[in-house]
Amino acid sequence: MTTKFTPDHEYIRVEGATGIVGITQFAQEALGDIVFVELPSVGKVFKKGDEAAVVESVKAASEIYAPVSGTVTEVNDALTGEPGLVNQDPAAAGWMFKIAIADASELDGLLDDAGYAELTK
Incomplete structure (x- = not known):
């Protein structure tokens, strides 16, 4: 299992040909209390960089892009009734959607742990 990150603060946890997508700890801290999450519909097809979801916090609304x-x-x-799960545990209980990865080579352009840590320091 590998986790990669976008410069826009999404993560994708890769499990085989599936990616589990959400926002990073850094992003949820910057947003503050999440009050609403708009999720994509199952079966929706995205190109890398497409707007896939929206999170609204007490501070702002923020788009989530397909990594x-x-x-x-x-x-x-679970996020529909309890959007605060994103704040409590963004990497586990607060994941947003799973995506069948169409082109695994797109993962190569994303940041690893060290690259993301460098971006957010």
Whole structure:
């Protein structure tokens, strides 16, 4: 299992041909209390960089972009009733959607742990 990051503060945790997408700890801290999450629909196809979801916090609304091209296979319905899960545990309980990765080579352009740490310091 590998985790990659975008410069826009999304993560994608790669498990085989599936990516689990959410926002990073850094992003949720910057946003503050998340009050609403708009998730994509299952079956939706995205190109890398497409707007895939929206999170609204007490401070602002923020778009979540698809880190890779692919098709949404599952969404985290728990966030509909409990958007604060993104604040509590963005990397586990607060994931947003799963995507079937269309082109694994797109992962090569994303940041690894060290690169993301450098970006956010």
